[in-house]
Structure formats: structure tokens, C-alpha cells
Amino acid sequence: xTGAEQLFVDVERLAARLDALAEIGPLEPGGSxxxxxxxxxxxxxxxxxxWMRDLGLEITIDGIGNVIATRQGRTEGPPVMTGxxxxxxxxxxxxxxxxxxxxxxxxxxxxMDADITTxxxxxxxxFSNEEGARFPPDMMGSLVYVGGMPLEEALDTxxxxxxxxxxxxxxxxxxxxxxxxxxxPHAFVELHIEQGPVLEEGGxxxxxxxxxxxxxxxxxxxxxQSNHAGTTPMRLRHDAGYAAAAVSTFIRGLADExxxxxxxxxxxxxxxxxxxNVIAANATITVDLRNTDDxxxxxxxxRLARFLEKLASSEGVDVTTRTLARFExxxxxxxxxxxxxxxxxxxxHSVVRxxxxxxxxxxxxxxxxxxxMVFVPSIDGISHNPEERTDLADLRAGANxxxxxxVQLATN
Amino acid sequence: xTGAEQLFVDVERLAARLDALAEIGPLEPGGSxxxxxxxxxxxxxxxxxxWMRDLGLEITIDGIGNVIATRQGRTEGPPVMTGxxxxxxxxxxxxxxxxxxxxxxxxxxxxMDADITTxxxxxxxxFSNEEGARFPPDMMGSLVYVGGMPLEEALDTxxxxxxxxxxxxxxxxxxxxxxxxxxxPHAFVELHIEQGPVLEEGGxxxxxxxxxxxxxxxxxxxxxQSNHAGTTPMRLRHDAGYAAAAVSTFIRGLADExxxxxxxxxxxxxxxxxxxNVIAANATITVDLRNTDDxxxxxxxxRLARFLEKLASSEGVDVTTRTLARFExxxxxxxxxxxxxxxxxxxxHSVVRxxxxxxxxxxxxxxxxxxxMVFVPSIDGISHNPEERTDLADLRAGANxxxxxxVQLATN
Numbered sequence: 001x002t003g004a005e006q007l008f009v010d011v012e013r014l015a016a017r018l019d020a021l022a023e024i025g026p027l028e029p030g031g032s033x034x035x036x037x038x039x040x041x042x043x044x045x046x047x048x049x050x051w052m053r054d055l056g057l058e059i060t061i062d063g064i065g066n067v068i069a070t071r072q073g074r075t076e077g078p079p080v081m082t083g084x085x086x087x088x089x090x091x092x093x094x095x096x097x098x099x100x101x102x103x104x105x106x107x108x109x110x111x112m113d114a115d116i117t118t119x120x121x122x123x124x125x126x127f128s129n130e131e132g133a134r135f136p137p138d139m140m141g142s143l144v145y146v147g148g149m150p151l152e153e154a155l156d157t158x159x160x161x162x163x164x165x166x167x168x169x170x171x172x173x174x175x176x177x178x179x180x181x182x183x184x185p186h187a188f189v190e191l192h193i194e195q196g197p198v199l200e201e202g203g204x205x206x207x208x209x210x211x212x213x214x215x216x217x218x219x220x221x222x223x224x225q226s227n228h229a230g231t232t233p234m235r236l237r238h239d240a241g242y243a244a245a246a247v248s249t250f251i252r253g254l255a256d257e258x259x260x261x262x263x264x265x266x267x268x269x270x271x272x273x274x275x276x277n278v279i280a281a282n283a284t285i286t287v288d289l290r291n292t293d294d295x296x297x298x299x300x301x302x303r304l305a306r307f308l309e310k311l312a313s314s315e316g317v318d319v320t321t322r323t324l325a326r327f328e329x330x331x332x333x334x335x336x337x338x339x340x341x342x343x344x345x346x347x348x349h350s351v352v353r354x355x356x357x358x359x360x361x362x363x364x365x366x367x368x369x370x371x372x373m374v375f376v377p378s379i380d381g382i383s384h385n386p387e388e389r390t391d392l393a394d395l396r397a398g399a400n401x402x403x404x405x406x407v408q409l410a411t412n
Numbered sequence: 413x414t415g416a417e418q419l420f421v422d423v424e425r426l427a428a429r430l431d432a433l434a435e436i437g438p439l440e441p442g443g444s445x446x447x448x449x450x451x452x453x454x455x456x457x458x459x460x461x462x463w464m465r466d467l468g469l470e471i472t473i474d475g476i477g478n479v480i481a482t483r484q485g486r487t488e489g490p491p492v493m494t495g496x497x498x499x500x501x502x503x504x505x506x507x508x509x510x511x512x513x514x515x516x517x518x519x520x521x522x523x524m525d526a527d528i529t530t531x532x533x534x535x536x537x538x539f540s541n542e543e544g545a546r547f548p549p550d551m552m553g554s555l556v557y558v559g560g561m562p563l564e565e566a567l568d569t570x571x572x573x574x575x576x577x578x579x580x581x582x583x584x585x586x587x588x589x590x591x592x593x594x595x596x597p598h599a600f601v602e603l604h605i606e607q608g609p610v611l612e613e614g615g616x617x618x619x620x621x622x623x624x625x626x627x628x629x630x631x632x633x634x635x636x637q638s639n640h641a642g643t644t645p646m647r648l649r650h651d652a653g654y655a656a657a658a659v660s661t662f663i664r665g666l667a668d669e670x671x672x673x674x675x676x677x678x679x680x681x682x683x684x685x686x687x688x689n690v691i692a693a694n695a696t697i698t699v700d701l702r703n704t705d706d707x708x709x710x711x712x713x714x715r716l717a718r719f720l721e722k723l724a725s726s727e728g729v730d731v732t733t734r735t736l737a738r739f740e741x742x743x744x745x746x747x748x749x750x751x752x753x754x755x756x757x758x759x760x761h762s763v764v765r766x767x768x769x770x771x772x773x774x775x776x777x778x779x780x781x782x783x784x785m786v787f788v789p790s791i792d793g794i795s796h797n798p799e800e801r802t803d804l805a806d807l808r809a810g811a812n813x814x815x816x817x818x819v820q821l822a823t824n
Contacts, residue, residue, distance in 0.1 A: 196643025213642055217688055227793055229677035229700045230625055230769030231608025234667050236793070241678055242664050248657030255646050265641035266653055268686045271679070276629055276698040276736065278679050286688040288641045324688060357642030381639055381648070 004407040007114055011396035014106040018395075021047060021086065021102065022094035030094055031386025036087040036129035036140075037065070037165060042172030044086050048126060051105055055112065057124075061176025063151045064144040065169045068125035068182070071108050072117075073410060079121035080410040081185035081369070082107065082402060084192060084361055085130030085141070092131075093388020095193045099376075101126045103191045103399040107406055118410035120186055127361045128169075135159040137325075142364035147181035181368075187336060187409040188365040191374045191402045193390050195358050197381030205397050206344035206351040207375030210337045212363040213261065213290040213355050214297045214329035220247060220308065223318040226273065226281035238316040241271045241280030246315075250307050251287055254300060261292045261355055262300060292329045292355040329355075330363040336372030336409070343404040344374075349397050358383075374401050416819040419526055423808035426518040430807075433459060433498065433514065434506035442506055443798025448499040448541035448552075449477070449577060454584030456498050460538060463517055467524065469536075473588025475563045476556040477581045480537035480594070483520050484529075485822060491533035492822040493597035493781070494519065494814060496604060496773055497542030497553070504543075505800020507605045511788075513538045515603045515811040519818055530822035532598055539773045540581075547571040549737075554776035559593035593780075599748060599821040600777040603786045603814045605802050607770050609793030617809050618756035618763040619787030622749045624775040625673065625702040625767050626709045626741035632659060632720065635730040638685065638693035650728040653683045653692030658727075662719050663699055666712060673704045673767055674712060704741045704767040741767075742775040748784030748821070755816040756786075761809050770795075786813050 024047060025033040025040040034040040049067060052059055057069035070079055084100025104124030111118065127145060132138025135157045143149045155166035169175045194200075199207050224240030248266035255264035265288040271280040287304060291297035305321075312319040337353065344351035354375065356363075362373045376398035379389040436459060437445040437452035446452040461479060464471055469481035482491055496512025516536030523530065539557060544550025547569045555561045567578035581587045606612075611619050636652030660678035667676035677700040683692040699716060703709040717733075724731040749765065756763035766787065768775075774785045788810035791801040 194643065195640055196645075197639070197648050198643070198645060201648060215642070219688075227609070228607055228770060228795060229679055230627070230675065230702050230771075231606065231610070231795075232675070232769070232793060233608075233610060234664075234671075234675055236609050236613060239664075239677070241681060242660055245657035245660030245678065245681070246664075248654055249661050252646075252651075252654050252658075259646075263642065263644070263646055265651070265689070265691055266657065267641055267683070267688050267690050267692055269653060269657070269681055269683050270686070271681050274680045274682070276631075276679050277677070277700050279677055280679055288689050290642050357644070358640060359642075381644060383640060383643075 195383035333370035607795035621785035656695035745782035
């Protein structure tokens with residue numbers, strides 16, 4: 001590698017592309033709405049593909065609509081790959097996903113401007129339907145890419161609006177023919193906003209992501225007995241509302257006690273009949289448990305299960321549970337994580353090793369290639385929201401760390 | 413009083429009237445729907461008034477539609493009064509209210525059949541809109557009767573369907589002219605189903621109701637911060653959903669600790685955005701506190717307020733409260749309560765002194781006359797429900813206790 005140590009991205013050019021992409025399905029004050037496989041998603045894809053074409057990259061589109069653009073290196077072989085996604089949640093921000101794709105383009109254009117050709121090929125891609133907001137599951141494109149979900153099953157997925165992935169993908173012109181599973185890259189690195197408050201709170205610029213939390217989602221249905229709030233003595237109650245609340249406070253205590261990376265959330269709770277003077281007959285609540293260590297996550301699940309058993313007996317309610325989602329934690333490649341950390345330091349940025357609390361395409365790519373991620377701060381930790389923001393200086397820092405890391409990985 | 417000790421009601425006749433009234437607005441498997449001032453309420457009123465007329469009683473209808481039927485006694489003066497209401501909640505039972513009215517009619521008919529005239533006049537009435545299910549507040553008719561609410565204000569009340577009490581009352585023909593406030597009776601006794609599980613659980617036939625619980629209803633609005641359930645460490649959360657759950661479990665602990673008659677219910681809880689993987693931004697919950705002792709009720713309110721202050725500070729959420737309702741406890745007349753208890757015993761029934769957890773017209777009448785209530789068991793404590801049931805033997809027991817008590821109170 002010659003001269004890449006002096007290379008820096010043009011953050012204004014990167015920001016201009018982020019701006020232009022955000023203008024497709026724009027939402028005040030700076031977000032976007034481009035649900036996967038909609039016309040707006042198609043328009044966003046077209047814009048990014050135009051930029052890829054303008055740079056002279058070789059473009060492939062596979063059966064689930066993943067788009068990979070490759071710049072050849074000095075030698076043959078699998079490319080060093082970067083990328084992310086450009087679909088959004090219904091009311092999304094401009095950085096989530098798009099940053100990783102457009103920073104990858106910016107890295108390649110920076111290399112081109114400096115007339116530097118890496119040893120290995122370098123590729124940037126965007127994976128289909130990372131958000132899963134219209135068609136479950138999330139990270140669909142990268143999951144299919146690595147062979148984790150049969151293509152036909154993905155194409156047959158019916159969305160929340162009753163449409164099918166196959167038809168929608170076809171209608172926007174992205175039902176491609178490049179083979180599935182896709183080519184395993186030499187390495188994969190994804191730049192992403194943190195979508196949480198940790199970096200900002202610690203005054204740290206770069207997160208060297210070393211793992212993705214395992215996720216355990218449970219829906220809990222509690223059936224008690226509806227009764228009059230005035231005439232029913234406390235000892236004779238079977239209060240589904242109280243039982244639901246007890247689950248919520250229990251998991252808070254559980255997370256506090258286990259500490260470390262354990263988080264626990266009861267985000268949804270619905271009581272029936274939900275009246276001031278009626279003891280609730282039924283309650284439905286969800287529990288979201290996450291940990292980077294699967295043994296600890298299993299411990300949290302087991303303790304919740306034991307609590308539910310005790311609660312059912314003490315309150316005299318029926319408790320049934322249903323697993324909504326269960327993903328094991330993903331551990332990234334130590335070499336890649338180490339490169340990200342070292343490059344951040346070399347560029348003079350504060351850096352911290354951290355887990356990702358959200359899911360990312362990189363966790364799918366980690367199944368087939370040495371993988372890592374670069375996080376930059378989210379102001380106020382806000383994401384999945386048109387208010388999503390990241391400072392320009394942090395965008396520059398993240399893109400430069402990505403540039404260095406990709407160039408090093410692309411060097412024989 | 414001559415011979416009344418040997419008198420007993422005809423429970424089959426009482427049950428036949430309950431059946432006939434339940435057939436107006438019938439609901440499977442035995443309930444009724446007669447919301448106040450609807451055509452069905454009007455039809456129910458017409459039926460009961462026909463029975464009153466058939467017995468030759470003097471009928472008055474006042475400005476809020478309360479109907480009082482009086483049988484003259486040997487002497488002039490205010491009557492001994494009984495009664496309740498015949499309006500129902502939207503999906504009501506056949507006993508709530510109707511039992512008190514029709515048992516009063518049965519008592520008078522029993523006296524007539526035996527050719528017994530009491531010293532004082534005896535009256536049976538039904539008060540308008542006790543349920544408050546269409547027009548707030550509940551117990552409207554008896555409240556207006558005792559001068560607790562100006563008639564004009566009551567008539568101007570707009571219901572949940574946008575209609576006005578005055579128009580609806582007029583259209584069913586019950587906008588009467590008898591003066592408000594109404595005549596204060598010599599005493600008032602109301603027979604009612606318990607609407608709770610206490611009598612059945614204790615295997616007791618008669619409740620000698622000595623008080624009505626004070627009620628404190630508070631709506632609590634909690635504003636936290638919506639955040640990602642995966643990326644937000646526990647220490648940085650401002651979780652409105654957790655805070656709401658903590659209120660629910662706190663009031664359960666409060667009631668357990670205060671014990672006695674203190675009950676506490678969080679029947680309604682709504683989270684926003686109510687998603688599995690999003691920390692709730694806002695929560696609205698209701699707290700229903702009741703106690704027969706106002707000092708203890710105030711203590712419960714104060715302890716809740718202190719808890720909310722601590723919670724707001726520890727969780728970093730905004731907490732605002734709004735009083736939805738506040739009624740002081742009502743203590744019934746010791747003489748009347750003593751008569752109910754003694755008559756139950758004399759008739760060979762098990763009896764217990766107890767508070768009422770629900771509101772009743774009797775608590776309004778207690779403002780102007782010595783008042784008491786007779787409770788009979790509700791099977792499984794079920795009420796405000798078409799499944800509401802009370803055994804025939806218990807109906808007979810309650811009506812006979814009412815008969816004796818009214819006759820004694822009507823004796824000079």
C-alpha cells in the first residue's frame with residue numbers, strides 16, 4: 001500500500017450524497033421514509049446505482065435485490081467489502097444504513113482520486129430490507145446473501161400490507177440474477193451510527209464494535225379475573241394488570257443485578273378492559289432481553305421463567321409465553337476489531353470497544369468472513385426517527401477510520 | 413306493629429318481576445342493557461310504574477326523573493323509604509339496582525296482602541342514572557334528590573353520545589315536576605347485591621352495610637424518553653413504561669401494608685409507542701384507592717404522592733397527576749345498621765357488618781336521613797355483567813330482612 005496513510009475522505013462530498021439520498025421520501029426535519037421494495041426504495045436504489053455506475057464500478061444484483069459494486073484490485077480474489085442498507089423504517093433518519101453505503105462509495109472515490117489501486121478488489125454494497133419494517137425478518141438481504149434463508153422463502157414473504165417480496169422487488173426492477181448465496185468477501189467492515197447514547201455520553205468519537213448483542217423477545221399473556229376495584233378485597237384478587245407490572249419491575253431489577261451488558265425492556269403492555277375501576281382480566285406484555293454473552297442471556301431467560309412461575313402461583317393467574325425472536329450474540333473478528341481501534345487512535349480519535357445493541361448486516365456477514373464495525377455517535381442517541389443526527393466531524397472521523405481499515409485489509 | 417313478625421315476602425313474585433324487567437333490553441345469559449334515559453330505560457320505567465300504579469301507590473316524578481311511590485301510613489309525616497335504581501351499565505346484570513326497587517315493591521305488596529298498615533308512610537323509589545355509564549356523574553338522581561347537585565346542571569349534562577340529559581329525559585316522558593330537593597324520608601334502607609366476593613367467600617347470607625368506601629381516582633401521566641431497547645444502557649434510561657409498572661406494584665404493596673379496608677387498583681395502563689423494542693416515551697395509568705376511613709385514605713394518597721416524587725427523580729421522568737374523582741367515605745346510621753344485623757339474626761341468617769366497595773344511592777340519602785343497606789351475595793362476586801347471579805334463597809333472605817327493617821322503622 002502506497003500513500004494511503006495520507007488519504008482522507010471528502011466529507012462534504014459524502015454529506016452531499018447523504019443529503020441527496022435523504023431527499024427521496026423526505027421527512028422533516030431531515031429524515032426519510034423508504035420502506036423496503038417500495039417505489040421510493042426503488043428511487044433511492046436508482047440514485048445510488050447511478051453513483052456506482054458513474055465511478056465505473058462493476059455492479060451485480062442478486063435474487064433478493066442486494067446490490068454489490070466492485071472495483072478491481074491489483075490481484076484476483078474475493079474483495080474486501082463494505083456496505084450497509086438504504087431502506088428505512090417508516091419514519092427514519094438519514095444516516096441509519098445510508099452512511100455505511102455512501103461512506104463506502106466515498107472511500108472508493110477517494111482511492112480513485114488519489115489514483116491508488118488496492119491489492120485486493122474492494123466492494124461496496126447495499127443489502128435489501130435490513131429494517132424488516134415492511135417484510136419480516138429484518139436483515140433479510142444479508143441473511144439471504146450468506147445462505148441463512150432460502151431465496152424462495154424470502155421472495156414468498158408477505159408484508160404488513162399484504163404484498164409479496166417477489167412482486168414488489170420485480171416492480172422496482174431489482175429482482176436480479178446474481179447467484180445466492182453471494183460471494184464470501186475477504187473481510188467485511190460496516191460503518192454505522194451507534195443508534196444509542198454511549199459514545200456521546202462518554203465523549204468518544206469511534207466505537208470499535210466487537211460484538212452484537214443476542215436478543216430474546218418474549219410475549220407474555222396473563223389471564224386473571226376481572227373484578228370490581230372497590231368490592232374485591234386484595235386477598236381475593238387475580239389481577240392481570242398487577243402481574244404485568246410485576247414482570248416489568250422484575251426485569252428492571254434483573255438487569256440492574258446482572259449489570260454488565262445485560263439490558264431488559266418491557267416496551268409494550270396492554271391491559272383489558274383497561275378501566276380505572278375494574279381489575280384487569282387480561283394483560284399482554286413483551287420482554288426484550290439482550291446480552292453479548294449467550295450464557296448470561298440464557299440465565300436471564302431462566303430467571304424470568306422462574307419468576308413467571310412464582311407469579312402465576314402467588315397471584316392466581318395463568319401465564320403463557322411465546323418467543324417472538326431469539327438470536328444468539330455475534331462476536332466479530334479480533335483482527336478487524338483491532339484494526340478499527342488502532343486506526344481510530346492513529347487518526348487521533350478517542351475510541352472504545354463496545355457491543356452493538358442493534359442488529360446490523362455485518363452480523364450476517366460475520367458468518368462467512370472476518371467482520372467488524374465502526375460506530376460514530378448519534379446525537380442524544382436518537383435513531384429510527386427523522387431527528388437522527390451525527391456531527392459532520394464524526395462522519396469524517398468514521399469514514400476515515402473505514403478508509404484506513406479497508407485499505408489495510410485490501411493489502412496483501 | 414301487629415303481625416309483621418310472621419310476614420314473609422313472596423320470592424317467586426319478586427323473581428317474576430325481576431325476570432320481566434330483565435326482558436327489557438335483554439342480554440344473554442340473563443342480563444340487561446338499559447342505559448340511563450334511553451328508550452329502553454323509558455320502557456323499564458313504564459313497567460315498574462305500571463306495577464306501582466297497580467298497587468294503588470301515589471307516584472311522584474321529580475325534575476331529574478326520580479320516581480317515588482308512596483303508600484300512606486296510619487299517621488302523617490315523612491315516609492320510611494327504600495329503593496335503588498333500574499338503569500344499567502351497557503352490559504349489565506338483572507339484579508344490580510333492580511333488586512332494591514322490586515324488593516321494595518314486594519315488601520309493600522306483602523304488607524297489603526296481609527292488610528297491615530304501618531304507622532308511618534312507606535315509599536319505594538327508583539333514582540335516575542345511578543350508573544353514570546351514559547351521563548356522568550354516577551348516582552346523579554339521588555345526588556340531585558338530596559340537593560347535592562343543582563337540577564339545571566344535571567339537566568345540562570352532555571353524555572358520551574353527545575346528547576343532553578334534559579332532552580333525553582323529556583323524550584322518554586320522565587321530566588317530572590315534583591320539587592327538588594325531594595322530601596327527606598324518616599329513614600332510608602336499600603337492598604342491593606354485594607357486587608363483590610366477600611359474602612360468598614365467607615359463606616355469609618346477609619351483609620349489614622355500615623359504610624361506603626371513600627374513593628380516590630388519580631390519572632398519572634408519565635413522560636420519559638423513547639429510546640432503542642438494545643442500544644440504551646440501563647443507567648441512561650428514562651423509561652415511562654417501567655415507571656408506570658413501578659406505580660402499579662407500589663400501590664399493591666401499599667394496600668398490603670396498610671391492610672384493613674384499604675384497596676388499591678391500577679386498572680388502566682397505556683404505553684406509547686407500545687413496541688417490543690422501544691423504551692416507552694409516555695405512559696398513562698390510573699390509580700383507584702379506596703378506604704372506609706378518610707384519614708387512612710389521605711395517608712394512602714400522601715404515600716403515593718411521595719412515591720411519585722421519588723420515582724420522577726430516580727427515573728428522570730416527568731410525572732403529572734390529575735384527580736378524576738374524590739369522594740369521602742360515608743358512615744351509615746348505627747341504629748339502622750343494628751336493625752339490619754338483628755333482623756338477619758332473628759331470621760336465622762348468618763350476617764356480617766361490612767363496608768360497601770361500590771357507590772350506591774343510599775350514600776346520597778345518608779346526607780338527609782338515617783340510612784343503611786342490606787347486601788346479599790353475588791355468585792363469584794360478578795357484577796356489571798350479564799353473568800351476574802344471586803341465589804333465590806339469598807334474594808328471599810335479603811327481601812325479608814328489608815321487610816322487617818322497614819316495618820320496624822315505620823313503627824312509631
